[in-house]
Amino acid sequence: MNDYLFNKVGEGEPEVVRLENLLGGYRQQRPFVFPPAAMKPWFARTWFRAAMAGAAAAIVLALIFASAAQGPSEWIARRDSGDPHLNSIPVTRPEVFRPGSIVTTDGSSELELKAAGHGRIRVLPGSEVRFTENSGRHQRLELRHGTIEASLYAPPFMFSFDTPSGTAYDIGCAFRLRIEEDGRGRVDVLSGWVQFEAGEAQELAPAGAQIEIEPGYGPGTAVFRTSGAGFRKAVHDVDFGGPGERLEALRRVLANARANDVYTLLRLMRGATAEERGMLFDRASQLKPPPAWVTRDGIMRREEAMMDAWTTSLGLGDAKRWWVHWKDRF
Amino acid sequence: MTERVIDPAALVLLQGLEPDAEQLREDEAALVRAARAGNRGAFGDLYERYARVVHGIMLAHAPAQVADDLVQDVFERALSNIGGLRDVNTFAGWLIAITRNRVRDHFRRNMASEELPEVAVPANAQPRAEAAAALEAIRRLPEAYRETLMLRLVEGMTGPEIAARVGITPDSVRVNLHRGMKMLREALNP
Structure with a gap:
């Protein structure tokens, strides 16, 4: 006996086939999307990671607060290549880089700033950078033009970089910031996150993304490279x-x-x-x-x-x- | 990594075979054990086996436009709680219980949605109004018929598949399908 309604074998009754065709569009099709951090082995499970992250954070915070308690730390400017200048004087050996100081690189020179035990900032050719604040808990520089590559190990917003078109905030921890003479520029985030602000405008970019900067507009929307x-x-x-x-x-x-x-x-x-x-x-x-x-x-x-x-x-x-x-x- | 096993219920479609209930249970128990140990592939296989069942039950109660989200939600709940499932042989019943609880939650939070308006009819369901009317008519049937017909007519499952997944006898599924279809015909052609 034909029992198509039950086993889909044989010829189906027209009304059943019509309903199958009519309702097939509602059929389940969406794949399952695993929520982040689900189904991890024990060593990757939340409690274990939380404990490890907590321990790591405690150690790092202790180091940072110990460092901050000692007051502003010393920055060092060191020549990488060519003929970089510190306050218009050629940098031939490591020099202390103090607030108010300016480093400049021409088209063929590079310089490295060792950032008070929190990492380093490379000043690439054709750049001018001024050190504006070193308060231990906040480090502020001004990139007037040119390119820097920052690689920092610090709490979010401890390091900021003013430009003619807005301010970049390090949220940990590696990025490239370029600003042209006319104020146009770009942030390329290499790891962690960076926030760029200009007045009310604000953009947040994760690793792999970049933010275009236009004078008068501020930051554009983060787009992956x-x-x-x-x-x-x-x-x-x-x-x-x-x-x-x-x-x-x-x-x-x-x-x-x-x-x-x-x-x-x-x-x-x-x-x-x-x-x-x-x-x-x-x-x-x-x-x-x-x-x-x-x-x-x-x-x-x-x-x-x-x-x-x-x-x-x-x-x-x-x-x-x-x-x-x-x-x-x- | 758990070896992927062929779903015996799928053999019904491929070869016209009746699923071996014992084999089905054993395969499924292996998948549930693996998923419980954190194997995503095994959980993905369980999703493939049961997504249509959960979706069909959802459609029997909730509007189509939220059914997909509710299915995802049910499986997220299952994923986060599967470690606490003591008897691996009770997975199907356990998942269906989560499904029914999720439907109840949905209506508790969205009392105004009880009328189940169908505003998001898929583009390939032609004609749209007829499809929406048929769906509404199935929803007005008694629960046992409504769910079984959703699984058969919407999700495209066979009676033996429905029986194996939902945990009722093939004879009960057959009866529900035929009685439900009779009532549906009367509703659509008064």
């Missing part, structure tokens, strides 16, 4: 193009976005209109679905907890866990 050229150009146009071009540029962003670009899409939501935010949500959730409890309505209402959860689910690391990132520079 591995993103496609079309996507990068479209994001640039959204950030710095005229208001009339924005929607068209945003459509190009969505069309060119890949899974690796979801962080950028989430960052773009911050300054987006409701319509744009909806478009960004739809594309981002196609590429990397958010955690189950994160809803479209919540994102449209700008619920920070949902935005944070989605960003965290991308597995880019926690900006606050600087004691984990610092070892990346070795």
Whole structure:
């Protein structure tokens, strides 16, 4: 006897086949997205990692506070190549670099700043850097133009770098910052995270991402260096193009976005209109679905907890866990 | 790493074989043991086996537009609690219990959604209005028929698969399907 309804063998009754075709579009298709840090072996489980991270943090903090208790520490400027200058005097041997001092490099010289036991900063050719503050707990420099490569081991926001177009904050712990004479520039994050601020504008970039800087606009949206050229150009146009071009540029962003670009899409939501935010949500959730409890309505209402959860689910690391990132520079 | 085993229930579709209940239980117990020990691949296999069941049960109670999210949520809960599952042979019942609890939670938090409006009909369900109406009609059936028909007509599972996954006898599934289909026909063609 034909029992197609039960075993799908033989010819099906037309009404059953019609309903199968009609309802097949609702069928379950979405793959499971493993939440971060799930299903780890015992040595990678949360309690063990938390204990180890806590112990490491305690040791590092003890060292830092011991260092800070001694007051401002000494910075050293050391010639790497060519003919760098410290306060207009050639650097021929290691010199103390004090607040108020300026180092300059011409087109063929380089210099290294040893940053008070917290790492080093390479001043690349064609640069001018002024030391503005050394208070033990806060180290501030000014990159007037040129390029620096910072590799730092310090709590978030201990080191900051002023530029004519805004300020870069180290959140641990390696990045390249370039500023042209006209104020244009770029931050390339090599490990950890960097925040760039200009007035009210603020951008946060994880390792592998970069931030374009335009005078008068401030930082653009963080984009990964591995993103496609079309996507990068479209994001640039959204950030710095005229208001009339924005929607068209945003459509190009969505069309060119890949899974690796979801962080950028989430960052773009911050300054987006409701319509744009909806478009960004739809594309981002196609590429990397958010955690189950994160809803479209919540994102449209700008619920920070949902935005944070989605960003965290991308597995880019926690900006606050600087004691984990610092070892990346070795 | 756990060796991937062929799902005996899938053999029903491939070869027209009835699943060997004992073999199914043993394979599944091995997967559950491995998943409990932290093997993601094993948990992924369990997801492949049960995602349609959980989704079908969700669809029997919740709007399609939230069903996928609820399925993800159910499996996240299962993932974080599978270490506490004492008897590996009770995985299916345990997962279905999580599913039903999640449905209840959803409605406790979204009392206004009880009417189950279907606003997000998939583009490939043609015609859309007819599909939404059919889904609504199934939801108005008694629970046993509603879930079984969702698993059969929406998720495309066979009766033997449904029986093996949900833990009821094939005869009960057959009865539920035929009685449910009769009621559905009457509802759609009054």
